Amino acid sequence: MHAATEENRDHGAAAPILVAIDGPAGSGKSSVSRTAAEQLGFGILDTGAAYRSLAWAARRLGLDLDNAAAMENLLDAWEYRITLRGTQQVTVAVAGGLAAADPELESPVDVTAAIREHEVSGQVSRVSKHPAVRDRLNAMFRTIVAESGLPGVVIEGRDITTVVAPDAPVRILLTASPEVRAARRAGELPGLTPEQVLADLQARDAKDALVVDFITPAPGVTLVDTSDLNFEQSVQAVIDIVRAAQNAAEESTV
Numbered sequence: 001m002h003a004a005t006e007e008n009r010d011h012g013a014a015a016p017i018l019v020a021i022d023g024p025a026g027s028g029k030s031s032v033s034r035t036a037a038e039q040l041g042f043g044i045l046d047t048g049a050a051y052r053s054l055a056w057a058a059r060r061l062g063l064d065l066d067n068a069a070a071m072e073n074l075l076d077a078w079e080y081r082i083t084l085r086g087t088q089q090v091t092v093a094v095a096g097g098l099a100a101a102d103p104e105l106e107s108p109v110d111v112t113a114a115i116r117e118h119e120v121s122g123q124v125s126r127v128s129k130h131p132a133v134r135d136r137l138n139a140m141f142r143t144i145v146a147e148s149g150l151p152g153v154v155i156e157g158r159d160i161t162t163v164v165a166p167d168a169p170v171r172i173l174l175t176a177s178p179e180v181r182a183a184r185r186a187g188e189l190p191g192l193t194p195e196q197v198l199a200d201l202q203a204r205d206a207k208d209a210l211v212v213d214f215i216t217p218a219p220g221v222t223l224v225d226t227s228d229l230n231f232e233q234s235v236q237a238v239i240d241i242v243r244a245a246q247n248a249a250e251e252s253t254v
């Protein structure tokens, strides 16, 4: 299992400032975090993309997503790359004998669009429920960030503020009501009714909530409810929290 693009690497650089963002499905984690990261001059690590890519590869290879050992076996052979800056690009390859079931996977396949498909969203909780999978992906996320060579990285997911980066200087829980999240998401899924989108989103949250708490902010985590904020206001809310933390850190060193 390996990760990150070579252009992100700069060994010897100082550890990046971390902005940890969690939230339920459709809360704006990816889009708001990405825009905020661009404005801050930081990278963005979308951790859900790794879980989605693992589920995508497992499905392509006909593996049982509920089988933890099969998923760990896949992780041993899985080569994962994600860009932290610019337009997101995610690639997956599978080394060794496992790829015999689908030889196209012997070389990196661009899965950037495929992992967003409805079928993957509906199955991804089956791989993210395995504690061993989570531990290995969390270690990979920490490595990607540490080797990024960037001044800062916004890292978003479900357990970033609590498990992946509990000591991050900025920790945010980004949320919105289920109805608002479903309405926003329905705009991207013209084939589905808002009711179907709401039901799918709540079903995924319910499965994910069995393994991580992304509803209640942990101590020290700032809650940002975007139900009544437009996109720009949501981005600004995140940036304001980061700037306030940076100013507080500067003042404490004077």
Ligand SMILES: Nc1ncnc2c1ncn2[C@@H]1O[C@H](COP(=O)(O)OP(=O)(O)OP(=O)(O)O)[C@@H](O)[C@H]1O
Pocket (backbone or CB within 6 Å): 023, 024, 025, 026, 027, 028, 029, 030, 031, 032, 048, 184, 185, 188, 226, 229, 230, 231, 232, 234
């Ligand atoms: N404050 C906002 N106002 C209006 N639209 C928003 C706002 N925040 C996010 N959106 C829109 O809501 C949709 C869902 O956002 P996004 O994909 O970033 O959520 P997510 O939390 O990453 O979802 P998932 O967990 O399913 O990947 C996108 O179309 C995004 O542009």
Ligand SMILES: Nc1ccn([C@@H]2O[C@H](COP(=O)(O)O)[C@@H](O)[C@H]2O)c(=O)n1
Pocket (backbone or CB within 6 Å): 025, 026, 029, 047, 048, 049, 051, 052, 124, 125, 128, 156, 157, 158, 159, 160, 204, 208, 212
């Ligand atoms: N830190 C994380 C991030 C994601 N997941 C799982 O991946 C799924 C897809 O995540 P998105 O953010 O792209 O929606 C999500 O439903 C979780 O199952 C996770 O467990 N932990």
